[in-house]
Amino acid sequence: MISPGEYFVEGDLAAAYGAIKAGCLFFAGYPITPASEITQAMAELLPRVGGKFLQMEDEIASISAIIGASWAGLKSMTATSGPGFSLMQENIGYAAMTETPIVIIDVQRAGPAIGQASRPAQGDIMQSRFGSHGDYETIVLSPNSVQEMFDLTIKAFNLAETYRVPVIVLSDAEVGHMMERLIVPENVEIVNRRIAKSLQETTIYDESLVSPMGRFGDGLELMITGSTHRPDGTRDTGTPEVQESLVKRLVNKIEKNRERIENWEEMYTDDADILVISHGASSRPSKGAVIRARKEGIKAGFLRPKVLWPSPEKRMKELESNVKKVILPEMSLRGYKMEVERIFRGKLLHMPKVGGVVPTVEEILKKIREASL
């Protein structure tokens, strides 16, 4: 299944290939543009590897079902876009609270509300981190090519299994629907969760603040709840220390491991005066513009977070003292702006483009030239 070799496929299909390669055995979803192709591909591929596919009655049911399936021990995923992603927020918090590994692919489209259903946008970045109520952390990945739809979906499963968190692959309609070469390698690194053999084991956290996960049907008498609970699952909503230690650990297991999770691509940053930061679809013309600017003798550099949350905070802080200006081309009025502005402050020239279209190399190059004057 998904044999090694070269393919020419669209991004959504590559994500489905990645999921199958990662060992996903359960998918529940609901049709939505521009993510339906992932759902359709999973419907076709999963039975062939002995996996289960369900089309549910809505997106709330879809994320509920994949959390249930994850507790039965299966790697589980759903795929959606803005409106469906909004509906899933409560249970993303539930997955974080119960430390359930799941993967959610959000193929972003232009919002708010129904917006432009088939046009790309990057407006879900803050939602992907803060969309559910209360304090929690997720991991959010940002593919910018068909290859990365494959690679980062696999990585999403590995991270979900390692840290027992919901992991979001934040794609967009451009990357999801584009067709490019995909190379499926011979060997793919796959991480499987540590399965607890006793209830006691589920209460012992390693240095990453993660404990082995129980599995329904193994006789552990698991008590899983979205209410505040002690390490053994016992609900305890009245003791301040229980809430404090639980929520701090949920946040710290990402914070403490962030240097292992952070991932980015960079180019020409050593001597850059002007740093272009971009992610997802808009990072493609951004990189092209930086290469063109260099040819014109402008000292431009390029930074692309492949993991948006946790952000490459330390690297950005290192670069902050050397660069004079930072340009952030993205398909949203807000997008990643707050995170970049937090570090580069007055040096940031935000370059939002809304309308459901990707900024062009020319547009970004023009901005770089202006910044270099």
Next chain:
Amino acid sequence: MITSRYIKENYVRRLPSAFCPGCGDGQILNAIIRAIDHLKIDRKDVAAVSGIGCSAWIPSPYLRVDSLHTTHGRPIAFATGLKVANPRLKVIVVSGDGDATGIGGNHLLHAARSNVGITVIMVNNGLYAMTGGQVAPTTPHEAKTTTTPYGNPAFSLDVSRVVAAAGASYVARWTTWHMNQLIRSIEKAIMKKGFSFIEVLSQCPTYEGRMLNMDHIQMLEWFKNKFREDADGIYKIGEFVDIEKPELTEELEKMIERVKK
């Protein structure tokens, strides 16, 4: 003979419970335990799923099996994923009337339609009790609740009939007065291949009783006198559906075998 000590030692995580004095939830916990015990199913093969509300606490924390205490209205959707992922499990959802038919009504309909082999025990006390006695989809017309202080202007849902129409394999309605029938019914529901649904009218002395000016004994007597197999509408109890038809997880397994060839 099942003694209370036997039940506590084998099936209950801890007591005393947090239920109000006179609440029907303890009786329903008792009925579920007796059904599992009669069937001699290994506890590790049973999974309980619940949402939010008083009745969600029947399995979590009290029933000593793997339990998933989920978000409000969604236990049936979580249970569907769990069952499909591991068909060996006997998955029992315990849900209130607000949880199952208000916020979660969509999931109930579709679980019945797809005939997924889980059991839903819906505890119906006619209002939202945990949040303070507000009107529910099951509250009778003109009944007073904390959010219908002048009487309910809307009308109630006959849930069992809706679930039967949606395609469930087994549907029954009992009250907490009809304990023996309820236990036998839960046994049948657990062993039923397809989607099984049991509605249990249960007393909430704290909110429902206050509004009706009845204590829990009077409410049980009301169940005894008013709810009969030959009664009409919501007062009709008994088995409404008991059929065999293809079940979702089995159909999926068959499809996988076909496709893998």
